[in-house]
Amino acid sequence: MTSAAYPRHVALWQEVEPRTPTTDLSHDRQHLERVYAWALRLASEAGVDPDLAGAAALLHDLVSVPKEDPGRQQASERSAEAAIELLQRAGYAAPEIEQIVEAIRTASWSRGLQPAAPLGALLQDADRLDAIGAIGIARTVACAQGMTARGRALRLYDPDDPLARRRPPDEGRNALDHFQTKLLRLAATMHLPTAREEAARRQATMLGFLEELARELDQSSGFPPVACSP
Numbered sequence: 001m002t003s004a005a006y007p008r009h010v011a012l013w014q015e016v017e018p019r020t021p022t023t024d025l026s027h028d029r030q031h032l033e034r035v036y037a038w039a040l041r042l043a044s045e046a047g048v049d050p051d052l053a054g055a056a057a058l059l060h061d062l063v064s065v066p067k068e069d070p071g072r073q074q075a076s077e078r079s080a081e082a083a084i085e086l087l088q089r090a091g092y093a094a095p096e097i098e099q100i101v102e103a104i105r106t107a108s109w110s111r112g113l114q115p116a117a118p119l120g121a122l123l124q125d126a127d128r129l130d131a132i133g134a135i136g137i138a139r140t141v142a143c144a145q146g147m148t149a150r151g152r153a154l155r156l157y158d159p160d161d162p163l164a165r166r167r168p169p170d171e172g173r174n175a176l177d178h179f180q181t182k183l184l185r186l187a188a189t190m191h192l193p194t195a196r197e198e199a200a201r202r203q204a205t206m207l208g209f210l211e212e213l214a215r216e217l218d219q220s221s222g223f224p225p226v227a228c229s230p
Contacts, residue, residue: 076108125195133202144175
């Protein structure tokens with residue numbers, strides 16, 4: 001998955017691949033591949049060395065913490081700390097490591113931190129693009145399924161108000177409420193013009209999905225059946 005143009009990425013991937021979860025489809029190898037590809041694509045526009053951009057993308061989810069875990073907000077911090085040794089072994093110099101680690105530390109949505117440098121802004125954009133659009137919808141469902149498998153009481157949507165139009169969204173109970181609490185807010189956080197353009201297109205995909213969902217659920221209303229009066 002790494003580019004042959006960046007030998008240090010190959011060394012990093014050999015370290016990262018065995019650590020990548022195989023039971024979490026929302027943060028699997030393919031997620032890293034997509035974020036990596038976008039990081040390289042955005043590097044020139046951000047004025048960032050693509051070698052550093054790719055390294056940050058490969059390592060940004062190095063420590064996996066389940067979404068429902070109380071320590072979820074510390075995942076980016078833990079990934080940043082764990083990345084240092086891998087970067088050293090791959091041959092990155094101390095100033096390069098400092099930039100990459102700082103970018104990873106600020107990448108997470110749950111931490112709510114603003115990037116301090118262009119590399120961090122690029123990594124945020126690349127990671128957040130993978131959370132929206134068609135792939136974002138698929139990842140939301142995959143994440144919810146993983147949470148239920150770990151014992152979380154979760155359903156796809158609130159049957160009485162699927163789109164949270166008359167109630168506060170509760171993603172801890174309804175998986176698709178994640179759209180309101182996070183996904184539909186991501187497009188406004190993009191830093192780079194190309195990322196903003198792509199995010200707007202992907203947001204339209206999500207809004208179309210929600211509209212179609214409401215239409216299909218409206219067709220299935222009337223359950224459970226009610227016995228007729230004698």
